[in-house]
Amino acid sequence: MKSDISVQQAKNYQNLTDMEKKHIPVIEAPTEAIAGEPFEVKVTVGSIPHVMEEDHYIQWIELHINGDLVGKKELKPTEGKAEVTFTVVGTEEMITAREIMNCRVHGFGVCGTCGTRSAIVNLTAIESCNVHGLWEDSKGIEIISATVKPGKKCQWGPEL
């Protein structure tokens, strides 16, 4: 059995090959979520459904948020469809981490008192086909702080 060690990604989203359409995970998620409030992320393989047969099937699907594993679902050929719904929770720490990074990179303090504290975090889905190896795709979601303080203007610095 062929096994690819590297994770394959879409080379050109405007012109996906049939192989890519059958293997690149499709991530369905809200565009934003409140920190601490669970939301669902559905991952399907792929935009053209991959076969689930004894000798050729999707073995598992993983979901990561900012590089941390959210969950992994093992699949069987009898499963019928290669799709999994994960429950994900964004955290205030993800927003704080983003603010600290901004501060370091851009050299200014970020607003911690406005009503729109948030951070774009990365959802990454990885799947394993027993014949064609590992494939991944990513999608950003905005995590919004639950401790917003309305009525104040955000001050993100001059150029942001």
Ligand SMILES: [Fe+2]
């Ligand atoms: Fe495959």
